[in-house]
Amino acid sequence: MPLHIVWQAVTDGEESILSVPLLGAELKLTMVGEIITDASWHVGCQLTNVLSPQAARVQSYLLNPLRTELHVTLLSHGSAYANAVWSALLAIPIGRVETYSGLAEKLGSGPRAIARACRNNPYAGIIPCHRVVAKNGIGGFMGQADGEFVALKRRLLEHERGLELTVE
Template identity: 85%
Template sequence: MPLHIVWQAVADGDESLLSVPILDAELRLTMVGEIITDASWHVGGELTKALSPQAVRVQSYLLNPQQTELHLTLLSQGSAHGNAVWNALLAIPVGQVETYSGLAEKLSSGPRAIAGACRNNPYAGIIPCHRVVAKNGIGGFMGHVDGEFVALKHRLLEYERGLRLGRE
């Protein structure tokens, strides 16, 4: 797998923000030293133009995840159920989706609990909760059921679908 995550129990130090523009949105990584404590999407507003070397690495991975290796350290957080869901999200291949109910069945959970874990994912730009959809539609994204975030979910899925089709 090209994404390598090291889970860190504690993050001490000064907080900084790393912005990564992609698909008319910006992934904002909250960092404490080298440890990422949050990765959230932001839509609207002007995108960052000057990127740090680390932002370029993250952007390269997001644009071409099958061909780019990325090593990240994330702060370990969340419930045992949330962590089980987030690990399952990491197993969904680029360009594919899973339904909330399908994932719930695999994890012996309920679809609403899966949706809650996706909504509470502190690493939405890294742990791909956008790959989980409703049985009869796109579902929500980052706690929204319509608007700019759901439009971003559509863009992310379409982009990844294009990557998958390019490999077939």
């Protein structure tokens, strides 16, 4: 897997924000040193053209995750249950989707609990909660049932489906 995550329990230092423009939106990385403490999507904002080296690496990975390695350190957040859901999200292959109910069945949970863990994912730009959909439609994204974030979810899924996927 080209995404390598190291989980950090604590962080100390000054906070900074990195912007990663992608597909008409912006992924804002909140950093403390080299540790990402939040990675959330923002829409309807002024996109930046100047990228830091870290932001450029994240952008490169998101544009072509099958051919780009990304090493990140994330601040450990959430309950044991939320972390189990987020781990399951990382296992959904690029270009594929899973339903809330399908993921709930795999984890011995309920679809609403899965949706809540996805909504509370502090790393929505890195841990792919956009790959979880409703049985009869796209489902929500970033706490919205429709609107700009759901449109972004569609763009993310279309982008991933359009990648040249090779199965080894």
